[in-house]
Amino acid sequence: MSRSTPKNSVDREAFRDMCRKFAQVEIGPRWQEADRESKFPMPFYHAACKAGLIGLHSPEALGGAALGVTEEAIAIEEQAKVNPNLAIMALIQGVAGGLLADHGRDIHHQIARANIAGECLLALAVTEPEAGSDVQNVKTSARRDGDDWILNGIKSFITLGGDCDVMMVLAQTDPSKGRHGMQFFAVDRRSPGVTTPQIKTYANRPLPTYRVMFDEVRVPDARRLDAGFGAIMAGFNRERVMVCARWLGHMQTAYAWALEYAKTRQQFGRPIGANQSIAFQLAQSHVDVEASRLYTYHAASRWDSGLPIQDIITDVSSAKLFVTQAVYRVTQIALHIGGGWGITEELPVMRMALDALVAPVTVGAYEIQLRVIAKQLGLPVD
Ligand SMILES: Cc1cc2nc3c(=O)[nH]c(=O)nc-3n(C[C@H](O)[C@H](O)[C@H](O)COP(=O)(O)OP(=O)(O)OC[C@H]3O[C@@H](n4cnc5c(N)ncnc54)[C@H](O)[C@@H]3O)c2cc1C
Known part of the structure; x- marks a missing residue:
């Protein structure tokens, strides 16, 4: 199976800026109440549609932007810096809407159009x-x-x-x-x-x-x-790239928080970051963030190249495996650096660590990615 390359392109830095501002305005004031109440804020879907962030990958004939997975990843990364959960609303719309756009007939395309217009939330x-x-x-x-x-x-x-x-x-x-x-x-x-x-x-x-x-x-x-099955397996591969962007955004926020806290929190008359054991953990987090960025955008650009899925599957699964482990490490380190205050509601790190626990599970668990990679290496795993 091969895929078409993106039809349109944008100035990626300007696009990133737009997504960052959108996230600050539309996610910033909403996510805490949504988290407390376990309730999806529907106005967020409408705002995302209005900003053109639903259907980024969909054809223009359906109201989409016909951009690449790289742009989708940028949008999700910026949103996930504010909240990793609301950030993936667009991802779900993209995968469900992609099935309608790629495999549907007129009646399905009407649903996809309504989805992008803000009139039909998908699951x-x-x-x-x-x-x-x-x-x-x-x-x-x-x-x-x-x-x-x-x-x-x-x-x-x-x-x-x-x-x-x-x-x-x-x-x-x-x-x-x-x-x-x-x-x-x-x-x-x-x-x-x-x-x-x-x-x-x-x-x-x-x-x-x-x-x-x-x-x-x-x-x-x-x-x-x-x-059916084949279509969703292809969809999952695209979803895995988006999931990397989600956790890349989330880990940057956790890392930035931990770095700042280590520089300002004083114990024994000096910042806790002056202790080598704390400083080294932050150095490890820095490497995790940068490596996750490389992995995520490498997988996205491979996807956008239009190569057959078979040729990019190892890149996608390797990225998913690495980034979802990295976000676990980075958020655990942030939690540790928060000390006792870390588990209180006064600091944001317990929430970040809790959210990251789900990273290796969804859209193909840890062992499933290892299995995919091992198979691609020609090993006789079942
Ligand atoms: C927050 C959240 C949101 C979700 N959203 C959706 C959604 O919108 N739509 C949807 O359809 N699904 C959704 N899912 C489901 C998600 O995709 C599944 O949880 C995932 O596929 C794992 O399935 P499971 O939870 O039943 O775990 P299991 O498959 O039971 O796995 C349990 C453990 O066993 C391991 N395991 C399984 N098989 C093997 C094997 N062959 N070799 C070695 N180890 C193995 C797994 O890696 C895992 O560690 C969501 C899940 C969560 C937690």
Whole structure:
């Protein structure tokens, strides 16, 4: 499978400045309340659409900007510097909207257009209680009934699942074909038979996750996409680059905080950063940040080159593996440098460390990335 290269380009520094200002104005005043209440602030979606930050990668015919993954990464990195959770709202819209744009027909393109215009928030519903890393085990079923399909099953950890208007649901239409028998359906969240209890989490709270249950949910055949397992695997690779940008932004904020604190916090009559043990940890964090930046934008530029996915998969998985480990190290060091005050609500570092705990898990866990890389190296892992 090969992909097209971006159609448009922008002055990247000016674009970064615009994203930085957007994040300060639209995320800065919102994220703490959203975190406290585990509630997605819907006006943030509308603001992102108005600023042109939804559909960055989508074709212009659908209202998108037809920019590259590099620009998407810049937008997410800048937003994640303020809050790593609200930053990935655009990522979810990009992956779900990408399925509609790349694999859909007119009716799907209408949904993609509405999404970019701020009229239709999307969610992506792949994971199930028994199908996390093992996406091939998806059991949600779709059975044909005249011009409709009837969906039954349970999805778990669906970000924005209870907030969205439409969710892209991966379901089994022909279990005899295994992963080749899966297809996506664009399902209205308010359809009869859909229920969405929230899953309470310690981290990631401004962008809540939900269990989504389908009980005899009727979906018109026109809402089915000719895309399934293969399409989402390609989508996950793009999502992994965005995830790197997310954690790159987050770790820079944690690192900057820790550096400043080490220079100003006095113990034994001198800054704690004068102690070699503290200074060396910060030197390590500096290396982690710079290496993560190189990895993230290397993977993004490989993606934008239009090479077949097979040729860039090692770059993407290596970046995801490294950056999600690095953000863990950087935030743990920041927490440690905060001392007792670090775990209080008076300092921001406990929140940062908690949010970073999810980094190695989502969009292909740590071991899954190692498995992908090992396979690419020609090792006979299953
Ligand atoms: C905050 C959050 C948001 C999410 N948002 C979404 C969303 O919007 N849409 C969606 O569809 N999903 C979403 N997910 C689900 C996410 O993609 C899954 O959590 C992820 O795929 C891992 O699945 P799991 O949690 O069931 O863990 P499991 O797959 O059960 O893995 C548990 C552990 O076992 C390890 N493991 C698994 N298989 C192997 C193996 N073969 N070899 C070695 N180790 C292995 C894993 O690395 C992990 O450490 C979200 C999850 C979270 C936490």
